[in-house]
Amino acid sequence: MDIRPAHPDEAEALAAVRRDVFPFAVMSPATIRHIITTEGAGEKPLHLVGLDDGRVVAWGSASMNTWTSEAGQAGLHVHVHPDHRLRGIGGALAERLHEHLAAVDAVRVRTFASLSGVEFAKRRGYDGSRQMHCSGIDLRQPLPEPPPTPDGIELVGMDQVTARQAYDADTIASRDEPGDSPIDAVDFDEWVREIWENPGLDKALSVAAVAGDEIASFAAVETAGDRSWSSITGTLPAYRGRGLAKLVKSVALRRAAAAGITGAFTANDDENGPMLAVNNWLGYRRVETQTGLLRTL
The missing domain is CATH 3.40.630.30 (Gcn5-related N-acetyltransferase (GNAT))
Incomplete structure (x- = not known):
C-alpha cells in the first residue's frame, strides 16, 4: 500500500x-x-x-x-x-x-x-x-410532457447565456440551498474556473428559462459517457411558484435523452421538499440515501 x-x-x-x-x-x-x-x-x-x-x-x-x-x-x-x-x-x-x-x-x-x-x-x-437522497431515472422510458412555458419566458440552452448571467442566477438561487453553511461568498472568477469552465458541464443540454436579460430558472447538467448528473436546478425567488423548475428540468432531461444519455442522476437534501417533488413527478427513483456528517477539528 x-x-x-x-x-x-x-x-x-x-x-x-x-x-x-x-x-x-x-x-x-x-x-x-x-x-x-x-x-x-x-x-x-x-x-x-x-x-x-x-x-x-x-x-x-x-x-x-x-x-x-x-x-x-x-x-x-x-x-x-x-x-x-x-x-x-x-x-x-x-x-x-x-x-x-x-x-x-x-x-x-x-x-x-x-x-x-x-x-x-x-x-x-x-x-x-x-x-x-440520491436518485436516478432511465431516459429510455417515456417522460412526462413538460408543462407550458409561461408568458415572458424563453427557454434556451446554457450555451446561449453569458457566464455573468449564469453566475448571478446560480449564486442567488443557491442561497436557499439546505446545508450546514450558507453559500453566500462566491467569487465570480473562482466560479468561472470551477463551474463554468468545468469540462463536464454540458451547456447545450443545460437549460435556462430567461426573462428579459436575466435567468429566472435553470437546470445545469454534467455528463460522462451515456450518463448525466443534475448538479443544480434553481429558480430565483421572484419567479418561484410558477413551475419553472419543473419546466427546465423536464426539458433538460428530454435534451439529454435525444443526445443519447440513458441514465440521469441527481441528489437532493432531505429538507428540499420542492425539488424532491419535482423529481418524483419526473419519475426519479431513489437509489441511495447518504448521511451528511460533520467533525470539529
Missing part, C-alpha cells in the same frame, strides 16, 4: 474507483482532471491516491470551503474500491487529509457517507447532520 499526491494523468483511474464506489455518481475523467489541476484562492486542496501494488484503488480529497462567509469550513471525501476495504487504506487517507486541514486552519469538516461508510466516519469523530 502506498499513498501519494494524485496526478492529473490518473483521472481515468480515479473516475473508475469513484464509479465502483458510487455507481450512480456521474463524474467524467475530464472533470476529475479539472478538479485536481484547478485551485481557487484560499481553497488549499490536497488530492491523494491510494495504491495497491502500483494500481489506484482509493482516492481522497480535502479543501477549504471558500464559498461561505463562515470561517474555517472545509470538505473531505474518501473513496476506497470495495475490493480493497478493511485493509487500512481508507483510514490512512483520512488521517493524512485531516492533518492537512488542521495545518491550514480548518475548524469544521463536512463529508457524506453511504450506509457502509457512516461507522467509518463516526470512528473518526464525525456525527450525522442531515440526509441526502
Whole structure:
C-alpha cells in the first residue's frame, strides 16, 4: 500500500474507483482532471491516491470551503474500491487529509457517507447532520410532457447565456440551498474556473428559462459517457411558484435523452421538499440515501 499526491494523468483511474464506489455518481475523467489541476484562492486542496501494488484503488480529497462567509469550513471525501476495504487504506487517507486541514486552519469538516461508510466516519469523530437522497431515472422510458412555458419566458440552452448571467442566477438561487453553511461568498472568477469552465458541464443540454436579460430558472447538467448528473436546478425567488423548475428540468432531461444519455442522476437534501417533488413527478427513483456528517477539528 502506498499513498501519494494524485496526478492529473490518473483521472481515468480515479473516475473508475469513484464509479465502483458510487455507481450512480456521474463524474467524467475530464472533470476529475479539472478538479485536481484547478485551485481557487484560499481553497488549499490536497488530492491523494491510494495504491495497491502500483494500481489506484482509493482516492481522497480535502479543501477549504471558500464559498461561505463562515470561517474555517472545509470538505473531505474518501473513496476506497470495495475490493480493497478493511485493509487500512481508507483510514490512512483520512488521517493524512485531516492533518492537512488542521495545518491550514480548518475548524469544521463536512463529508457524506453511504450506509457502509457512516461507522467509518463516526470512528473518526464525525456525527450525522442531515440526509441526502440520491436518485436516478432511465431516459429510455417515456417522460412526462413538460408543462407550458409561461408568458415572458424563453427557454434556451446554457450555451446561449453569458457566464455573468449564469453566475448571478446560480449564486442567488443557491442561497436557499439546505446545508450546514450558507453559500453566500462566491467569487465570480473562482466560479468561472470551477463551474463554468468545468469540462463536464454540458451547456447545450443545460437549460435556462430567461426573462428579459436575466435567468429566472435553470437546470445545469454534467455528463460522462451515456450518463448525466443534475448538479443544480434553481429558480430565483421572484419567479418561484410558477413551475419553472419543473419546466427546465423536464426539458433538460428530454435534451439529454435525444443526445443519447440513458441514465440521469441527481441528489437532493432531505429538507428540499420542492425539488424532491419535482423529481418524483419526473419519475426519479431513489437509489441511495447518504448521511451528511460533520467533525470539529
